[in-house]
Amino acid sequence: MNIFEQLNHDTAMHNSRRQFLKNCVAGVGTSWLTSMGLDAATVVHSEDEKGLSHFAPKAKRVIFLHMAGAPSQLELFDYKPELSALNGKDCPEEFLEGQRFAFIQGVPKMLGSVFPFHKAGESQQWISDRLPYTEKVIDDLCIIKSLHTDQFNHAPAQLLMHTGNINLGNPSIGSWVTYGLGNENQNLPGYIVLASGGKAPSAGKSVWGSGFLPSVYQGVQCRSKGDPVMYLSSPEGVSSDIRRKTMDAINKVNEEAYEEAKDPETLTRISQYEMAFRMQIHASDAFDLKGEPDYIHEMYGTQPGKESFANNCLLARRLAERGTRYIQLFHWGWDSHGAGESEALNSGFKRQCRDTDKPIYALITDLKQRGLLDDTLIVWGGEFGRTPMRENRGGAEMKFIGRDHNPGAFTMWMAGAGVKPGEYGETDPIGYRAVKDKVSVQDLQATILNRLGFNHKQLVYPFNGLDQTLTGVIKPSRVVNELFL
């Protein structure tokens, strides 16, 4: 850490300390700190409240719905009648030259969309028959068909999507955002990750890691089974009252330590114990779905206590209401190669659509009716797209129908936070490559940061001799201003 990094770090530490003080309502620690003259009034400067943002933000928070495994654009949003006409024919050589594939070999066959498409909503956008609920909110979506990446394997592509780099060891967007903006609610982590589909994403916890930023900015994975935040509950036999008394005693002993050694870390520790106590109460409450009315459960399709995408969508709304800055959902199961029943386009894919369609509709509708969609940015999509060719793993026709990984084109959508509904960008006639108004992963990241009030080139952290940014310098990146109202 160079001196500037240390300053940043100290500022971060200081911020959490200060914000704690500002919000403090209970506890011996608080009153003692106040008696030391270390209260909000003396340490909070109004300018700090802005964090590091560069201009007025449109979004206060982000909900990123990552469909891990990469859903097929050709079965959901990217309507390609010409591809259907080529169905079953040998793939022309021009599409194969110089390409690297994960599984496709030699000359595969073309594969038309497995499901029918129709136009929907006032905006008359194309959508397949797999998403009847999403269709109801299609006029809220800005559907970007021209995403592209340079990675065709899951783990590196997910790392690129979330950390801007295919190598491990870099901070994720959520870390950058909480580093830049701090946290609105000191009783909850500012960056929360919820995973469903039975598996973590391919790149593991690194996709919500803090990389070279201090670990205080890493995403906190919360679970719908067991403690929502690891180690949140007091052990059995320790009631809230007993915990309060214990905390008070710990803090009293620590105050004495501070008086003696004048170590500022001791001061921080006192405040962090207070925050931990409050987190125990507030986080448990935030994650308790039982209090939600029946109509909400009906709308989302939630069943409290179960690990599901629906539950996570409802949690996302509850966290959004409570001011969590960055809410990252992962839903595994979209890797539709056709290598097995569970993921094939003509089989498991349908279940994936069903499991996510209704909760997504509910999330958008619910945020809207609470007036939260205006300052919440929702992002939906996978880490890359899928090929217009049918996969022929091992060089042979496979039992189920599937598509291989395709970095050349994929569809993502955004909603809320001043994003203009409608469609953006185009792919070639077979949906293989983005051709018009192309949006790279770096552009997407720059656009997300823009909604939060950041210039992506100015949100920097010095490390390894460089001012590091999320979007990096290897590929150019731009804010896609055309997506905004």
Add this chain to the structure above:
Amino acid sequence: MRNKLLSFGLIFSTTALLVNAEEKVGEKISFNEKIRPILNRSCVGCHGGVKKAGDVSFIYRAEALGKGESGKPIIVPGKPEESDMYRRIISDDPKIMMPLVEEGGHSKPLNEEEIQLIKTWIEQGAHWEEHWAYIKPQQVDVSKDLNNPSWVKQPMDHYILKRLESLNLKPTKEADKAQWLRRASLDIIGLPPTTAELDAFLANNNPNAYEQEVDRLLASPRYGERWASLWMDLARYSDTKGYEKDGHRDVWQYREWLINAFNKDMPYDEFLRDQLAGDLIEKPTADQMIATAFSRNTQTNTEGGTDDEEFRVSAVIDRVNTTWSALQGVTFGCTQCHSHPYEPIPHEDYYKFSAFFDNTEDCDLDNEYPQFLIANDPAKRDEATTLQLSIDKLRQKVNDFGKTKITKAASWKPLHFTELKASSGNIEVKDGVVETSGTHAVHTHFNLKANVVKPGNVTAIRFSIIPQEKDVKKLPERGSVLSHLIVEKVAADGTKSGVVFKKVFADSITGPYDPQQSIMGGGAGFGGYPKLFKRREAVYIPVEPVSMMAGDYLQIRVHSAASTTGGQACTVRKFQMFTSQDPSWSALLTNPDYLATEAELAQKRGVLSKIKGTRIPVLKERPKDNLRETRLFIGGLWLNKGDKQERGVPMVLNEYNAKTDDRLAMVKWMTHKDNPLTSRVMANRVFAELFGRGIVETLGDLGSSGVKPTNLPLLDHLALSFQGKYQWSLKKLLREMVLSAAYRQGNKATEDLARRDPRNLWLARGPRTRLTAEMVRDNALTVSGLAHHQIGGRSVMPPQPSGVWQSVYSGAKWTDAKGPNRYRRSVYTYWKRTSPYPSMTTFDAPSRDVCVPQRIPTNTPLQALVTLNDPVFLECSQHFSKRMKSEGGATVKSQIAYGYKLVTQQKASDHTVKTLAELYHQLVADYKTQDHSKLASNPEDAAMVIIGNALLNIDAAITK
């Protein structure tokens, strides 16, 4: 850009502030002190190693004294007014003034003082200096000008005291013995002292009591475990392979090796040599082979459909970056994409250095080839090592009998193919070369009919695998493996007779497969796998020469069975075949030397097959006859290859002209007495462990973008002592540090000191730092009496919340250990990269995906939740409370005081005892009405469990 500027401004001004006003502008202007910071801040962004706008750069003096695009001399020593640089910085004409201040420009104009500095510096001759870290350490004697030399206990104290006196700071009085012992014990062995150790030390009035205590700690087997933990961050040690499936990897022997190496106090130069190049030492021991796993701790990507070459290259890049950031403290990674923006290191040097690592056999295969058998029986380890290494040599020796003849022989006649059939895809022949296209399934085979040009006795058939790619910069291409060559002679009358092959000789014995497999059809066979780097040759010798008459022909079947992850076939796509009638091929099979070598090989394989053990990934150099060409990656992109590069190290760091032709020589360069970085980097790291902060705060960056040293003479003294007087002994270096007067100071700050030096940069008080992630848990295990000590062995799984492991395409499960393995030290905890042990990452342990030169300590509420609620800490609290009750005397207060002493080694104040005793009594009352059964069997014991837990949470318990 504005932010960038801002940050440089900050670095500059803060640094200036830190060095205080003590250094006055002298007559002679120091380039490093005064000029380089201005250049780095305001100039090199455009005129540096990356961009050379107007062909002007300020990285090397020779360039800065040259001419830019304008044709004007940039700097003329002695003559500012003739120097274009100076003319531009004083100009106010927006067309020529520098730095550019227009919109989008990088900098504001230099201020008057800076302009004057540059003017004077040019007048004085524009002398350049290398950055301090590239000049070898200098011993400075400061002992004579100290006001209070009696404070000094160790040589290093001279330098610290000199600094304090120059800042008008007074050292803090010595810490009480207990405070020092806690600090020294946690620092040296990672564990707090026991009460017996503490009491013995307190009672020891021998004048050498401190020395005796340090020697006791340094001799403890726990010492190696503590320092291995630190090294494992640098070595990115993990029990899994990383990436998607993140499957298990056996490499725990490397950790054991580390622990033993530290315990034996292996000299640091040997320690580095064995890890970076143990395999290249003549007759390496098992330990030296194990040590090379340092470089194999890179990740292996087993995700289906990944390109093995991409991730092999990734691993090579990781090895280069790790070597530099962990061992040399230079941000060498910058030069992967372009010349270093601040350091005198050109782009090419990255690839010169990567060439040291580019020719090892590993290639991102799922089985982590090459692996090395480590015998379970320690007595057999060296035998197994010798056997494996001699088997490798014998394989080469056997092959050499035929290899030397393959291309030399002039007798080869190409086969003429008359019929070609492919089981999948297309096949054709052009000028005798078979070319295929289309889709090749795994197990594709080609059936060929071939005429022999001249009747006679065919003694050998040669098979050449030819890359399809003609541009060498685009190689390697997809693997190409001949798994089974089946040949039948068909006589003119239609009689068929199979040709039985006895032996395959190849142009090289390399890679995971054996060419001999291709006549048995049982393995993957001969060729390039997983990638084809160049044309390959093999010769098949039949048991008997094949007699070919006019009209006879050969029916040939070429079968490919190899595939890479994701079922991608490695078919032989382009090839040519030849026959020879040279009788010397047949004669080879009865050559007694050849037969004896084969027999020796078979015998050694037989012996090895009976030794049981674990196979771990190691470094293994490819044979000289099949080296990869290392090329520069243009813009750092591995598919965009430039010129070929030979092995080498940056010139700026090799003034002593060390030989650098292989990894072993490279380590000698690195550990050479004149290397300016190796010793400083390690001395700085050890200092940071003990004092909470490095002399150079950026442990991984001693370069010009790193933080300036707070006390360079101190760093140089330690570095020179480490490699000179102490002969690279880490224990001796530690001994000087923990026995120093600086380290022995009390760590309590006065109001004034806390204000003047809040971060304790100048060490006017003793260090006070948080325990590391490992220490937090190990401390709880120790004070509760649960710790189970056993050196080495496989990783263990102490309890973690269920459902934390959820890797895709992986069935691996975390199973909470029962019995002693539940209570082993944290260094032994199973480390899964994509899902590391959660309580440790909360306390800042890195995931170990890549080398981490420095942990950044944080202080968060989630840490409180771990030590309060983690079942591991609850279990410790329960045992701890029993200890307090049984050993702590009769009263609640004495038990609390005893517990406090166990966790802090200090006497509890009355206030603390009173606070906790009050809590205890309240809790006893509470537990009379609340359920306590999960904590203890009665309210009193349950209350004491909570007291124990509180004690594990207090600041003094988490701090050393």
